[in-house]
Amino acid sequence: xxxxxxxxxxxxxxxxxxxxxxxxxxxxxxxxxxxxxxxxxxxxxxxxxxxxxxxxxxxxxxxxxxxxxxxxxxxxxxxxxxxxxxxxxxxxxxxxxxxxxxxxxxxxxxxxxxxxxxxxxxxxxxxxxxxxxxxxxxxxxxxxxxxxxxxxxxxxxxxxxxxxxxxxxxxxxx
Amino acid sequence: xxxxxxxxxxxxxxxxxxxxxxxxxxxxxxxxxxxxxxxxxxxxxxxxxxxxxxxxxxxxxxxxxxxxxxxxxxxxxxxxxxxxxxxxxxxxxxxxxxxxxxxxxxxxxxxxxxxxxxxxxxxxxxxxxxxxxxxxxxxxxxxxxxxxxxxxxxxxxxxxxxxxxxxxxxxxxx
Numbered sequence: 001x002x003x004x005x006x007x008x009x010x011x012x013x014x015x016x017x018x019x020x021x022x023x024x025x026x027x028x029x030x031x032x033x034x035x036x037x038x039x040x041x042x043x044x045x046x047x048x049x050x051x052x053x054x055x056x057x058x059x060x061x062x063x064x065x066x067x068x069x070x071x072x073x074x075x076x077x078x079x080x081x082x083x084x085x086x087x088x089x090x091x092x093x094x095x096x097x098x099x100x101x102x103x104x105x106x107x108x109x110x111x112x113x114x115x116x117x118x119x120x121x122x123x124x125x126x127x128x129x130x131x132x133x134x135x136x137x138x139x140x141x142x143x144x145x146x147x148x149x150x151x152x153x154x155x156x157x158x159x160x161x162x163x164x165x166x167x168x169x170x171x172x173x174x
Numbered sequence: 175x176x177x178x179x180x181x182x183x184x185x186x187x188x189x190x191x192x193x194x195x196x197x198x199x200x201x202x203x204x205x206x207x208x209x210x211x212x213x214x215x216x217x218x219x220x221x222x223x224x225x226x227x228x229x230x231x232x233x234x235x236x237x238x239x240x241x242x243x244x245x246x247x248x249x250x251x252x253x254x255x256x257x258x259x260x261x262x263x264x265x266x267x268x269x270x271x272x273x274x275x276x277x278x279x280x281x282x283x284x285x286x287x288x289x290x291x292x293x294x295x296x297x298x299x300x301x302x303x304x305x306x307x308x309x310x311x312x313x314x315x316x317x318x319x320x321x322x323x324x325x326x327x328x329x330x331x332x333x334x335x336x337x338x339x340x341x342x343x344x345x346x347x348x
Binding site for chain 2 (some may be wrong): 005086090095116117118119122124143
């Protein structure tokens with residue numbers, strides 16, 4: 001059985017929506033979906049608001065109850081029939097994310113066992129056939145095939161295998 | 175540069191001493207080092223005390239400030255000069271262990287970056303040349319060479335590459 005490793009943020013969990021919610025709460029400024037999808041969140045903020053990004057991602061509640069990226073639940077459930085599925089997230093950078101991420105996975109993907117959840121940093125440590133991720137940096141030393149999941153920050157990045165939606169993942173792997 | 179993945183409990187962190195401390199505190203019964211080193215902790219307890227083991231490992235403080243396995247700091251520091259070092263621990267089974275384990279690593283191995291720490295379950299997901307671990311189950315589907323670190327529970331387990339101490343690791347890999 002081939003194995004797929006799947007990233008969390010911007011692949012199955014939408015951290016961008018949380019950024020936008022909190023920014024609206026704190027500064028009263030709202031972004032459209034189009035803006036959020038076209039640029040990195042940091043590029044949308046003026047220089048004197050950049051500090052908020054770090055403040056947000058290190059806040060205990062930032063990773064709690066993030067919204068799902070559309071379609072991921074349905075497609076992963078179908079992939080699960082034909083592949084070994086591992087969730088592999090570079091969570092170690094944000095210790096505050098560890099328990100919320102685990103709770104989030106338990107809620108939205110209850111059939112994925114704790115044995116198949118990986119919190120890491122450098123993803124070259126992952127032994128899988130495919131890695132679905134929004135950061136090409138993780139593909140450089142990865143043993144399998146990197147599949148770039150389109151996110152606001154990677155529109156201009158070159159990579160040979162790219163998917164824009166979970167429907168694209170279904171077409172590619174099922 | 176070759177890569178070594180190193181387990182935590184019973185390889186660099188001594189959970190057995192914590193078991194013994196808490197058991198003495200709760201039941202007034204003390205074990206000798208010889209007893210602790212020769213049998214699984216559960217084999218030392220009478221049937222009506224077995225429930226304590228689960229109670230302990232799921233307690234928030236169980237993994238806090240565990241003692242170091244002798245020699246691990248010195249040898250890992252030397253290995254670090256010649257190998258990529260990753261810490262790979264099946265921490266997902268015990269969500270209460272995640273933050274204490276991260277804090278413990280920061281305290282005792284401050285030079286190991288967050289990028290090289292992996293909390294996982296099934297270690298066949300680990301891509302490394304060597305895995306130093308006290309559980310042979312992790313070697314079955316591991317891509318590299320498993321190195322069995324002797325612990326009280328694995329004396330009778332057969333495995334071709336075994337080390338009894340960190341000095342043995344030094345002799346094997348340096």
